[in-house]
Amino acid sequence: MNKVSLEARHISLSYGTTEVLRDINLKIEPGEFFALLGPSGSGKSTLLRLIAGFSQHQRGELLVDGQDITRIPPHARNIGMVFQSYALWPHMTVWDNVAFGLVERRETRDAIRRKVGAALELVGLGDYGKRRPGQLSGGQQQRVALARTIVIEPRLLLLDEPLSNLDKNLRVQMRDELKHLQRKLGLTTIFVTHDQEEAMTTADRMAVLDKGVLQQTGPATSLFDFPVNRFVAGFVGTANLLAGRVAGQEGGVLRFDAEGIGELRLPWPDDGPLAAGPAAMAFRPHQVHLQAAGTAAIDSARVWLEGVVESTEFLGEVSRYKLRVGRTLVVADQVHYAGEPVLAPGAAVQCGIDPRQVRFLAA
Known part of the structure; x- marks a missing residue:
């Protein structure tokens, strides 16, 4: 998969008189695993949805490999997103869930068979194609959601609190698998979480947001050792x-x-x-x-x-x-x-x- 960059330039978003994002400036490098960290209401999920095209900023530019995608509709951005709830179709088999995006794109049967098989093997579910989501564990459902996203070969992978529904031991296992998969694919990935441990153990770099303002960006060690303000010092560790x-x-x-x-x-x-x-x-x-x-x-x-x-x-x-x-x-x-x-x-x-x-x- 091609590695692309993402850049937000002076992004601002308001709902009525409520400022949700305020002058966000952020550069994510090609192939980077980047985390957006912050408490509930900080604006991190809003920023992720804005990148996906589900929300629209009022000011600023959003660039993928230098191209402004602000006016491009979500279906034309080729950006994959894994939601907190996984959003799997319960009446469909695992295979059909993963194939859904390819069917919508009118890919050939041979291409669908090849790509779905490869995606399921990649996430360790090659033998689970005939099962339905209700027959899977939480970790397996998350793998299906990942396979459904990566099968369309997105330019960017967006992860919105994907581990929050799992118990602690499974979260640790799945974050390791996420990191391994991202390294293997070389896919530029943006991971939203409120869990500092998840961000620090998976991301190459991370950004801390609070009340719609970007507080600090850098590697986990930099934010932990050299916080720029009280909020970052108290939130990262x-x-x-x-x-x-x-x-x-x-x-x-x-x-x-x-x-x-x-x-x-x-x-x-x-x-x-x-x-x-x-x-x-x-x-x-x-x-x-x-x-x-x-x-x-x-x-x-x-x-x-x-x-x-x-x-x-x-x-x-x-x-x-x-x-x-x-x-x-x-x-x-x-x-x-x-x-x-x-x-x-x-x-x-x-x-x-x-x-x-x-x-x-x-x-």
């Missing part, structure tokens, strides 16, 4: 966000007045100056090191805060603690090892924060 104010910087030390905690002094390079003013100090729970209160600091490079365990969650690989530090809650994840006790609520601890992992975000 889990983040501690200490509100406060950058008070000043001198002699390689940054002074930050954290609300409910007090002044923190962090080693900070002079070549990375920060403007004084309101900010949020962001760091990840797994970057917090815990040790018993009163213990000498193991790592003098860390900034140490005194806290008390308020609650504990055992998550298997890690134990997650909510700590009361001053008047602020800090979340800390500690790797769990067999036989290692879990800290009880009320335990006094010291929290060590590595300044190299800290990000300061605008208020």
Whole structure:
């Protein structure tokens, strides 16, 4: 299949006075697996439907390989879409479901037989052609929906929350299969999800949307390590966000007045100056090191805060603690090892924060 690019230039869409998409600028490379990530109502599914042609933007351009497809109707765009509900015909066999698009295009019987057979083999359902959707599991139904889409050889593949109806274990299996299939076909794919783990484990790059605005675009590691604002920091992974104010910087030390905690002094390079003013100090729970209160600091490079365990969650690989530090809650994840006790609520601890992992975000 040919690899094509997609570009959105200043795309805006409103329903009445409600702005759903606001000045979206986005470039997706040929053959890329790209994820649109955001909460419900962020505009990600609207953007996907707009690409498919089911919605119409009022401003901007939508380009596929440099051609503006804004005025091209959905059936003429040759874009395949897999819906959350799979949208299979229950009275038709698996074979007939997959063949439907080819029949509508008036392909020859030999071409239909060859293409449907190849598509079903590709998704591992070569022996299921005579069954009906009601006789299949959720994962198998999703494979049928994928086969029905790829059999028409679309220029773009759009996936709208395709894994949300599956249980957790099957979701993990199917996202691996999706990624493998996409790599095999080399098909430019756009995957809409509200699940950060799905986006981070499948996509080459992703874009985070909130309230119709594109917040940040890039590889998962870039968004996780270097979020541009509080929303991205809190949505891509889990983040501690200490509100406060950058008070000043001198002699390689940054002074930050954290609300409910007090002044923190962090080693900070002079070549990375920060403007004084309101900010949020962001760091990840797994970057917090815990040790018993009163213990000498193991790592003098860390900034140490005194806290008390308020609650504990055992998550298997890690134990997650909510700590009361001053008047602020800090979340800390500690790797769990067999036989290692879990800290009880009320335990006094010291929290060590590595300044190299800290990000300061605008208020």
